[in-house]
Amino acid sequence: MYVCMCVCVCVCLLVCSVAGGGVWCDCSKEGMEMEGGHYTLSNGLSPGSLLVYQCPPDYYPYPSLTRECLSNMWKDPPRHERVRAHQQCRLVECPDPHVLQYGTVYPPEVKYFVNNETTYECDSGYRLRGSERRVCLENGKWSGSTPICSRDDVNNHCPDPGIPPGSSRSGNIFDIDDEVIYRCNDANVMYMVGSKVRTCKEGGEWTGTEPACFYKYTYDTAQDISQDFGDGMQLSLTMMKSVDDIQGERMIRISKNGILNIYIAVDISDSLKPEDIKKSKTMVHNLISRIASYSVSPNYDIVFFTSAIEHIANIVDYYTGQVHQTLEILLENLDKFEIKTNRAGTNLNAVFAHILQQIALIKANSKDNFDEQHHVILTFTDGGYNMGGSPVNNLERIKAAIPKKDHLDVYVFAVGAKIYENYLMPLVTEDRGRHFFRINKETMESMFDEIFDDGEVVSLCGLHKTADSRGTKQKMYPWNVEINIKLQKCFGSIVSPKYVLTAAHCLIGAVSPDITVDIMNRNYALEMERFYSHSEYNYKAKRDQGISEFHDYDIALLELTTAVNFSVDVRPICIPCTKETTQAIRMPLHSKCSEQGYNTRMTPRDLTTRRPCIMEATKLPNITAENVHTVVTDNFLCTGGISPSVDHIACKGDSGGAVFKDTNQRTIQIGVVSWGTELLCETGSLEKSTKTSRDFHLNLFKVMEFLHDVMATETKTVAATEFIDNWNS
Ligand SMILES: *[C@@H]1O[C@H](CO)[C@@H](O)[C@H](O)[C@H]1NC(C)=O
Ligand SMILES: *[C@@H]1O[C@H](CO)[C@@H](O)[C@H](O)[C@H]1NC(C)=O
Numbered sequence: 001m002y003v004c005m006c007v008c009v010c011v012c013l014l015v016c017s018v019a020g021g022g023v024w025c026d027c028s029k030e031g032m033e034m035e036g037g038h039y040t041l042s043n044g045l046s047p048g049s050l051l052v053y054q055c056p057p058d059y060y061p062y063p064s065l066t067r068e069c070l071s072n073m074w075k076d077p078p079r080h081e082r083v084r085a086h087q088q089c090r091l092v093e094c095p096d097p098h099v100l101q102y103g104t105v106y107p108p109e110v111k112y113f114v115n116n117e118t119t120y121e122c123d124s125g126y127r128l129r130g131s132e133r134r135v136c137l138e139n140g141k142w143s144g145s146t147p148i149c150s151r152d153d154v155n156n157h158c159p160d161p162g163i164p165p166g167s168s169r170s171g172n173i174f175d176i177d178d179e180v181i182y183r184c185n186d187a188n189v190m191y192m193v194g195s196k197v198r199t200c201k202e203g204g205e206w207t208g209t210e211p212a213c214f215y216k217y218t219y220d221t222a223q224d225i226s227q228d229f230g231d232g233m234q235l236s237l238t239m240m241k242s243v244d245d246i247q248g249e250r251m252i253r254i255s256k257n258g259i260l261n262i263y264i265a266v267d268i269s270d271s272l273k274p275e276d277i278k279k280s281k282t283m284v285h286n287l288i289s290r291i292a293s294y295s296v297s298p299n300y301d302i303v304f305f306t307s308a309i310e311h312i313a314n315i316v317d318y319y320t321g322q323v324h325q326t327l328e329i330l331l332e333n334l335d336k337f338e339i340k341t342n343r344a345g346t347n348l349n350a351v352f353a354h355i356l357q358q359i360a361l362i363k364a365n366s367k368d369n370f371d372e373q374h375h376v377i378l379t380f381t382d383g384g385y386n387m388g389g390s391p392v393n394n395l396e397r398i399k400a401a402i403p404k405k406d407h408l409d410v411y412v413f414a415v416g417a418k419i420y421e422n423y424l425m426p427l428v429t430e431d432r433g434r435h436f437f438r439i440n441k442e443t444m445e446s447m448f449d450e451i452f453d454d455g456e457v458v459s460l461c462g463l464h465k466t467a468d469s470r471g472t473k474q475k476m477y478p479w480n481v482e483i484n485i486k487l488q489k490c491f492g493s494i495v496s497p498k499y500v501l502t503a504a505h506c507l508i509g510a511v512s513p514d515i516t517v518d519i520m521n522r523n524y525a526l527e528m529e530r531f532y533s534h535s536e537y538n539y540k541a542k543r544d545q546g547i548s549e550f551h552d553y554d555i556a557l558l559e560l561t562t563a564v565n566f567s568v569d570v571r572p573i574c575i576p577c578t579k580e581t582t583q584a585i586r587m588p589l590h591s592k593c594s595e596q597g598y599n600t601r602m603t604p605r606d607l608t609t610r611r612p613c614i615m616e617a618t619k620l621p622n623i624t625a626e627n628v629h630t631v632v633t634d635n636f637l638c639t640g641g642i643s644p645s646v647d648h649i650a651c652k653g654d655s656g657g658a659v660f661k662d663t664n665q666r667t668i669q670i671g672v673v674s675w676g677t678e679l680l681c682e683t684g685s686l687e688k689s690t691k692t693s694r695d696f697h698l699n700l701f702k703v704m705e706f707l708h709d710v711m712a713t714e715t716k717t718v719a720a721t722e723f724i725d726n727w728n729s
C-alpha cells in the first residue's frame, strides 16, 4: 500500500482522503496534455479516474490510449517498452501486408498508414483469390479480404487459408486433419482475434474463422459487426425459424420449434453518467428489435452489472410461466431501467456464475427437451474485472452443463477506451465464426442497425432503418416510390412484390403508358402493367352540391410487370389484415380485421378528437357544418392541428404517400394521403402542422374489400397476397 500521507504533507497541493484502509490522493493535471489531441477524465482528478486520450480522425494516441489515477500518479497500463515516449497523436497504421506468399505487394513500403493503397499480384502460375487492391482504413484494418496466391494444379483437400496481414502461419499442408497455426508478428503491440488454430475438415473447409491482428486502437465498424456477428447470430436464429417445404405438390411452412436462450450482460461500471446507461439500453433495445424482426422469439436473460448484478429480464420466467414475459414488457422494462446505486468495480465472474445458475434452473424446468436447446451468451465489457476473479472456471462449468458443444455460443464485445483483451479472449467460443469484437463506445447505439439485412429478411414488410443510422432517407422509407404522370407527381408505397398503393386522384385521365414508377436515387423505373382505381371513386360526384372535388375512395393499386427485387432500400410496407402483418404485430390469425385498427392504436385520432379535426374543413368554399360529414366521410382519417400532438403536414405532391404507424418494430400503412385544407409546403419537406391545417387520408381499414379483391387474386404474373380469414369483419 502506497503511503500517501507523507507526500501530502510535503507537497501540500494534493487532496487526499481515507478510504478502503488506505489513504488516497488526487492526481494533478500537470504534464498530461498531448500534442495534437486532448483528454477526458472519467472522474476528475480523483483516485480511480480514467484519463482517456482523444485524437482527431485518422490518428490514435501514442504511447498510451488511457492512463489511470492510482494514489496520486497517472499510471500506464502495463507495457513492454521501458522508456515512456512523449505522448502524441500518431497516424493510424495498418498491419504489414508483406506476408503474401507467392506474390508481390505494391508499392513496397516499410509502413502503411491510413488511406495508403496497396495492390497485389501473384507470381506466374499462381492465381489470386481475395482483394487485388486494399486501402488502409481509419479503424486500423485493410479494406476487402486477404489476398491469397495459390496454384490450381496442386491437389489440396482444403484451399490455401492464406496469411492475414501482420501475422505468420505454421503449417503448409492442407489435407484432411492438417492444422495451421497463426501468430501476430509483433506480439508487443498486436493481439490476435479469430481462430489461432484451424483444421482442414473432411468437407474441404477450415474450422473456425480467419484470424486478424489488431492493434490496441483497431476497432470493428458496424459493417464488420453486421457481417461477422450477423452471420453467426443468423445461424442460431435460423434454427428457430420455420422453413418452406414441398409436401406432395403443396408448399407448406414447417415450424422448427427450436428453443434459443439469449443471455445479455452489459458492464455499466464505466457508465457514470445517465447518458451512458441510456446508450447501453438503446444498444440492447436495438439488438432485441433486430432479432424480433427476424420473426423469431428467443428467451432472454438481461443483466446490467458492476460489482453487483441488476436483473432486467429473468429467463426462468419463460419456463415457470409465473410471469408472462412478452417482448413488449421486456423492452418496456429495459427502457424503464435505472441504476439504483452507483457501485464501482466490475465483477464479470458474478455474471458467469449467474448464467450458470440460470442454465441449471432452465434444465430443472424443462421437460425433456433441454438437450435440444441452444444458448447464446453476449457480454459487453472492457474486461477489467477487478473483483470476483476470472470467469474462466464458471465458463467451463457452463460448457459442461450444455450437452452439445455446438449448442453454446459465447460472444464478447469489448467496449470502452481501455480493454483487457488478454482476459477476454479466453471467454469466447470460436468454432463457429468470430465471437470477439472490439467496439467503440460512440458507435454502440447504432452498431446492430445493419445486422440481418439480407436474403429472406429484406422481403419482410415494414422493416426499415431508424433515423440515427447512417442510412439514407430511402432506407428509412424503403417502401416509398415516386409516381410520375406526365408533369404531375405523386407518391406511392410498395405493398407487395407486385403492387404499389397510391391515390386514385393521381391517375385521373391517365393511361398506363404515361405512368412511371420511380425509386429515389435509382436510375431505373419499375415497369407497370396496369392499374386499378377504386370503382366508387368519382371526384365529380358532388358537383351538383357545389363541391368541385370529392375524394371518397381515393385509392388505387398499380400492378407491376415484374416482381420488385427487394433490398435494404427497396422493400414493402405492411398493410392491414394480411397474414404477414397480423403475425408481425403479434395478433392471433383468427382475430378480426377491425380489431387490428383499434387494439394496436393504429388510428391517428380517436373518436373524441375526430370532430374538431374535421370541422376545419368548413373553412373551404361550399363546405358547411351541415355537409362536412358527407364530404369528409367516415372513410377518411384526419391529421393536423397542434393538439393533442403536432403532425407533419402533407405538402403539394405528397398525395398517394403512406400514412403509417410503427408497431413492434414493424411499420403498417393505415392510410393514403388524399387531400388537405391548406397548401403550406412543397413536396417532401417535413413541415409541422399549423393550428388550422388539416389533412385527410383514406383509411385502409375502410377499403379492405378493394385491397383484398385486387391483391388476393392470383393472376398469371402475380402470386396472391394472403389475407386473414376475417379480413372482412
Ligand atoms: C502513405 O500515407 C502517408 C501518410 O499520409 C503519406 O505520407 C505517404 O506518401 C503515403 N504513401 C503512399 C505510397 O501513398
Ligand atoms: C359553391 O357552390 C355554388 C353553387 O352550387 C357554385 O356556383 C360555386 O362554384 C361553388 N364554389 C366553389 C369554389 O366550388
Ligand SMILES: *[C@@H]1O[C@H](CO)[C@@H](O)[C@H](O)[C@H]1NC(C)=O
Pocket: 562, 563, 564, 565
Ligand atoms: C431481379 O433479379 C433477377 C435475378 O437476379 C433479375 O433477373 C431481374 O432482372 C431483376 N429485376 C429487376 C427489376 O431488377
